[in-house]
Amino acid sequence: MLSHKVTLGLVQMRCSAEPRENLAKALAKTAEAADRGAQIVCLQELFTSQYFCQVEDHKYFRLAEEIPGPSTEALGALARERGIVIIASLFEKRSAGLYHNTAAIIDADGAYLGKYRKMHIPDDPLFYEKFYFTPGDLGFRAWQTRYAKIGVCVCWDQWYPESARLTALAGAQILFFPTAIGWHPDEKAQHGARQHDAWETIQRSHAIANGCYVAVPNRVGHEAPDGGDGIEFWGQSFVADPAGQIVAKASAGEEEILIVEADLDALDTQRTHWPFFRDRRIDAYGDIQKRFID
Numbered sequence: 205m206l207s208h209k210v211t212l213g214l215v216q217m218r219c220s221a222e223p224r225e226n227l228a229k230a231l232a233k234t235a236e237a238a239d240r241g242a243q244i245v246c247l248q249e250l251f252t253s254q255y256f257c258q259v260e261d262h263k264y265f266r267l268a269e270e271i272p273g274p275s276t277e278a279l280g281a282l283a284r285e286r287g288i289v290i291i292a293s294l295f296e297k298r299s300a301g302l303y304h305n306t307a308a309i310i311d312a313d314g315a316y317l318g319k320y321r322k323m324h325i326p327d328d329p330l331f332y333e334k335f336y337f338t339p340g341d342l343g344f345r346a347w348q349t350r351y352a353k354i355g356v357c358v359c360w361d362q363w364y365p366e367s368a369r370l371t372a373l374a375g376a377q378i379l380f381f382p383t384a385i386g387w388h389p390d391e392k393a394q395h396g397a398r399q400h401d402a403w404e405t406i407q408r409s410h411a412i413a414n415g416c417y418v419a420v421p422n423r424v425g426h427e428a429p430d431g432g433d434g435i436e437f438w439g440q441s442f443v444a445d446p447a448g449q450i451v452a453k454a455s456a457g458e459e460e461i462l463i464v465e466a467d468l469d470a471l472d473t474q475r476t477h478w479p480f481f482r483d484r485r486i487d488a489y490g491d492i493q494k495r496f497i498d
Contacts (some may be wrong), residue, residue: 210351213242214462216441218425223252239284243351246291248423249384255410259430260335268297272316284314289349293382305337322358324441359383372414383422386437412448415475419443446474
């Protein structure tokens, strides 16, 4: 019996203040990933702009676009030309005054398969996303693409086991988490190593608990779009296998295209030997729908 393998490409890049430059760079790097054998390419969170959520400013709503729209059209043409699946994280304008942090899924024939709207929206210093984004309302989904059944969540979703579990239960063989995370410059020395380790560990745990691959492209470089100290994005995009082992990781400071082969037959092996899905007590989880159990 032949092994079912798929090659993943994660694009880790710096972003400028010019959306057209960023889209052009993303298209070029996605094409390069395809040239290197990638069949599914995932771009980092909000790759067409710098991470504007460091401040609350209405001018940044001008960056939003409809989905499908101009960016998915350009990416769809590339997907069709190269025969690759593309996951694109974009700032979606749904309607006047209604915006989402959204990932579009494009199949290898260029067809737009659908979108995932980020469900968990943070509100922390330099990560003021609640000012811009309405929480997602499409639920946790998986899409059958030409090469694999994939699930997509976005950045802050990666801290919630429920996100990964429900996406895996929908049939996802690979969980993609397009990300924009980094250090506050005044926190890095004291907390930086611990923060990064927690980020990596929680996502490796999703791979273990669900017996699937986890793929995480993160942006890189220092960004301060409106002055101030800004954020140093820590890069280190990675792929973890169904046992939670990191099989490839990018650098902390450089633009990089991570190319990783994933053996989807490993899911059955892992889930048979570690049968977490079999042993779930679905009859006992009703309280998970409560905010807190008093």
